Amino acid sequence: MAAALVVPMALLGSCAGSADPTQPGAAAEEGGYGGALGSDAEEAEFAELYAAAMDAGENQVIAYGPPPARALIDAFQERFPGIEITYQQLQTAERIAKLEQEKQTGNYVADVASDGRTPIVAMALDKWCQQMDPIMDIPAEWVGPESRAFFPYVSVFGLVVNTDMIDPEDAPKSWQELVSPEWEGKVVMVSPAGGGAAAFTFAMMMTPEENAEKYAGIREGIKQNVTLVAKDALVLQEVAQGTYPIGALAYYPYFMETVAQGAPIEFVFPFAEGGGNMWTKSGNCLIENAPHPNAGKLWINWLTSVEGQETLAEAGWYPTMPGMAGPGGLPALEEIDKIKTLSDEEAITGYGPYVQEVITFFGG
Incomplete structure (x- = not known):
């Protein structure tokens, strides 16, 4: 997956050196x-x-x-x-x-x-x-x-919270809590039907076997209780505007762009209980x-x-x-409870069938 979407450009470097070794160009x-x-x-x-x-x-x-x-x-x-x-x-x-x-x-x-x-x-x-x-x-x-x-x-994904609507400390602490009736209609997320990080997240939940057991029922709960939108950027937009108090699988660089515009939002890693924080x-x-x-x-x-x-x-x-x-x-990367993944070589073909199953499940 691409790490981010930005405009490609060729940038010219400075030709000036510096006598200060901590400065750019120092030899x-x-x-x-x-x-x-x-x-x-x-x-x-x-x-x-x-x-x-x-x-x-x-x-x-x-x-x-x-x-x-x-x-x-x-x-x-x-x-x-x-x-x-x-x-x-x-x-x-x-x-x-x-x-x-x-x-x-x-x-x-x-x-x-x-x-x-x-x-x-x-x-x-x-x-x-x-x-x-x-x-x-x-x-x-x-x-x-x-x-x-x-x-x-x-790249990391977490929850983005509208701080005018809820205290970040009260945000869900696990996938199981996120899809519970308590949060029904209060969460927005990009649809896995379009593939991308969302589909890949639920594919990761399906393999290896310990993930399949740990996250059983999560995708069904997402489909039933969470509002799904077509694009990642819309998740940030909906939460920033106060339409929903919580956005799931929010992409951190997009969060940075949105909060820089003065939006009352905060990024949190909620899944401290049971792991499951998405990363690529x-x-x-x-x-x-x-x-x-x-x-x-x-x-x-x-x-x-x-x-x-x-x-x-x-x-x-x-x-x-x-x-x-x-x-x-x-928190530092080693402090985040990340979702367990297949090894690099297994991942090349291991996730493909599950990604397709997820896309089909969500109507893609």
Whole structure:
């Protein structure tokens, strides 16, 4: 799944360096990056990779996939002047078709692939992605098959509450409570009939077996007690306007956009009792025969650096490196009771039949 919907653009980086090692553009010979990226040893590797890219004339990174927030690209290009990040919104089958064409003609364009867990893991297993030794010490759960993919952040979904209508402390604490008669007619959610995150959420509830037992009856309760709308953004709109006190499966970056407009809403992770908080991995990999390999590696590694992780959090995503705070003061990722998922390789085909069953159940 795409991590977010934003307008793709190519942003030019600044050409000015700085004598202050903590400032963008600072070089290793000027004293490293002052801890902005990581340890002294890690920052030396970043500096070496940046120098290699510059020496090779690698002034750009071409990425295929849904583009990230502008702030993320801005921060990278300020840190490493002279390297421009450009995204082309090619996903799944369209992206593979383009890569096949490049392989057949020998005219290689793509450096990086970016997408949700399933398509990136599939690309890694099919050897479209290069093996890479990361600069940062990335936990195994955020490294794809054979170190061919990396997952620097996850998208999270929770409840959004209209604080003029209810106290966030009184919001439902479990899926079972959410679908109880107490909240009938008071909750709005995007319809799983359209696929996407909602359909995927209920597919995850159906497998593995322990999930199926734990969440038995939830989708039936949602269909009976919850108002379903066609688009994710409408959930935030309905709650912000006071039509409903609660929106379920609210996407955090959309919440940030809505609350910035002065809406009386708050984002909460309600499912502390029994787990079930929805989340999805987002990954990157370095394409085989990438024309700008050093610059591509620099971009992927920077996303897991201290600066990259902090910038991700500021943009509304959950960073995955240990010890990083959640976005907007939310709990750290390791503190959230997340819904249990299949392994990366199982997920490629394991969820498909359940997603289709969910879509059909909700009338899609």
